[in-house]
Amino acid sequence: xxxxxxxxxxxxxxxxxxxxxxxxxxxxxxxxxxxxxxxxxxxxxxxxxxxxxxxxxxxxxxxxxxxxxxxxxxxxxxxxxxxxxxxxxxxxxxxxxxxxxxxxxxxxxxxxxxxxxxxxxxxxxxxxxxxxxxxxxxxxxxxxxxxxxxxxxxxxxxxxxxxxxxxxxxxxxxxxxxxxxxxxxxxxxxxxxxxxxxxxxxxxxxxxxxxxxxxxxxxxxxxxxxxxxxxxxxxxxxxxxxxxxxxxxxxxxxxxxxxxxxxxxxxxxxxxxxxxxxxxxxxxxxxxxxxxxxxxxxxxxxxxxxxxxxxxxxxxxxxxxxxxxxxxxxxxxxxxxxxxxxxxxxxxxxxxxxxxxxxxxxxxxxxxxxxxxxxxxxxxxxxxxxxxxxxxxxxxxxxxxxxxxx
Numbered sequence: 569x570x571x572x573x574x575x576x577x578x579x580x581x582x583x584x585x586x587x588x589x590x591x592x593x594x595x596x597x598x599x600x601x602x603x604x605x606x607x608x609x610x611x612x613x614x615x616x617x618x619x620x621x622x623x624x625x626x627x628x629x630x631x632x633x634x635x636x637x638x639x640x641x642x643x644x645x646x647x648x649x650x651x652x653x654x655x656x657x658x659x660x661x662x663x664x665x666x667x668x669x670x671x672x673x674x675x676x677x678x679x680x681x682x683x684x685x686x687x688x689x690x691x692x693x694x695x696x697x698x699x700x701x702x703x704x705x706x707x708x709x710x711x712x713x714x715x716x717x718x719x720x721x722x723x724x725x726x727x728x729x730x731x732x733x734x735x736x737x738x739x740x741x742x743x744x745x746x747x748x749x750x751x752x753x754x755x756x757x758x759x760x761x762x763x764x765x766x767x768x769x770x771x772x773x774x775x776x777x778x779x780x781x782x783x784x785x786x787x788x789x790x791x792x793x794x795x796x797x798x799x800x801x802x803x804x805x806x807x808x809x810x811x812x813x814x815x816x817x818x819x820x821x822x823x824x825x826x827x828x829x830x831x832x833x834x835x836x837x838x839x840x841x842x843x844x845x846x847x848x849x850x851x852x853x854x855x856x857x858x859x860x861x862x863x864x865x866x867x868x869x870x871x872x873x874x875x876x877x878x879x880x881x882x883x884x885x886x887x888x889x890x891x892x893x894x895x896x897x898x899x900x901x902x903x904x905x906x907x908x909x910x911x912x913x914x915x916x917x918x919x920x921x922x923x924x925x926x927x928x929x930x931x932x933x934x935x936x937x938x939x940x941x942x943x944x945x946x947x948x949x950x951x952x953x954x955x956x957x958x959x960x961x962x963x964x965x966x967x968x969x970x971x972x973x974x
Contacts, residue, residue: 642700642702643698643700644698644701644973645697645698645973645974646696646697646699646706646708646971646973646974647695647696647697647974648695648696648969648971649970650692650693650694650969650970651967651968652690652691652692652693652714652967652968653688653689653690653691653965653966653967654688654714654929654963654964655686655716655964656686656714656962657961657963657964658684658818658820658937658962659937659958659959659960659962660937660938660939660940660956660959661683661684661718661755661820661937661938662681662683662739662942662950663682663684663722663738663751663753664720664722664736664738664822665679665680665681665682665738666679666680666681666682666722666723666734666735667679667680667735667736667737668680668733668734682722684753684820685719686716686717686755687716687717687718688716688965689715689716689717690715691712691714691715691716692712692713693712693713693969694710695708695709696708696709697765699973705766705768706766706767706769707765707766708764708767709765710761710762710763710765711760712762712763713759713760714757714758714759714761714931714963715757715758716756716963717755718754718756719753719754719755720753720754721750722736722738723736724736724747724749724750725746725747725748725749725750725828726747728747736751737950738822738824738837739822739940739942739950740822740837740883740885740893740894740950741835741885741893741894742822742824742885742950743835744826744828745832746829748827748828749824749826749827749828750824750825750827751822751823751824752823752825753820753821753823755818755821757817757818757961758816758818759815759963760814760816761813761814761815762814763810763812763849765811766808766809767806768806768807769804769805770805770806771803772803772805802856802857803855803856803857804854805852805853805854805855806855807850807852808851809848809850810849811846811847811849812847812848812849812875813845814875814877814907815844816841816843816933816936817840817842817843818840818841818842818936818938818961819838819841820839820840820938821836821837822837822838823836823837833887833889834887835885835886836886836887837883837886837893838883838885839881839882840880840881841879841880841936841937841938841939842879842880842881843877843878843879843880843903843905843936844877844878845878845903846875846876847873847876847877847905848873849871849872849873850873851869851871851909853867853868853870854869855915862917863916863917864917865914865915866914866915867911867912867914867925868910869909869910869911869912870908870909870911872907872908873906873908873909874906874907875904876902876905877902877903878902880898880900881899881900881938881955882898883896883897883898883940903935905933905934905935906934907931907932907933907934908932908934909932910929910931911927911929911930911967912928912929913926913928913967921974922973923970924969924970924971925968925969925970926966926968927966928964928965928966929963929964929965929966930962930963930964931962931963931964932960932961933962934959934960935958936959937961938959939956939959940955940956941955941956
């Protein structure tokens, strides 16, 4: 009887030890898989950008492999705000022409074209979305407001208009009347942009913290997470597909300042572009992380959009009596507008859930510049000669972005 009890106890103890050994082996295998950079763990590391966030997700992934934690995807609410200093430019933004006719006999005359001087003005961008770190996926809604203003003030007319030693003329026949008169104007650009995007992050190369990655780090030991502390830089790319709605308006204003005694009414004119359209946007973002925890990184982003919508262009000029300086001209049509955008910058993780980014951006909205072309050969100033449909409205400037994940 006692031998039977001993055999039963021995069998029970053997089963218990076998279960413990199996559990330890499973835990070791899961931990090894996490640090050796299996596809799921690499994606977690690359998507979150390193730091304690990576360690936490890797640990949760290991628990899930052991059946000790949730195997579902963790959802995060992501929100960000950007402060931008942007400058708008047009491929055709002539402010006025200065023609110096002094010393014609020695060919010392010149014609100088002056443009509107746009400044870097405050703009902003806001976004909110839902991120699934384990899947490397995010759904995001973004609102952007780009704005920029410009102006110009001309040199003074010297002598009678059209026959002085220094003649000045603005587009749309806005010209000075006599000696001492000047030209001035202002410009404004306002863009409202809405994007609904789906983003997918794909890891490249090795996971952070891995020492057994071949050529990308020094082989200082066997396996991963060895005491030598070797590490590898992580890379990832993020693909984006989005639906975009845009509303843009741009206006250039011209006027003359009459100070001479010539009895000519003051003149003014404007050129205006309006576009409202919708379309698709696609692009990618490449990022490289630095350090063992990937708390800092640099990135390069490129996007291409195609928008279709209503385009309206008009050019109108009047004088102080209300009479038209020239025949008002306009275009109204449906147009396809290509948009190209590039951003480059760096990111620093401040906490587990907060990061800060800064960089520079370029944006070109094709066929959204001002279309008028002028004939400045006439002594009455820049007469509207034709319309050009190959022109660009561009933005450039720096940005500062703060993002939080909850």
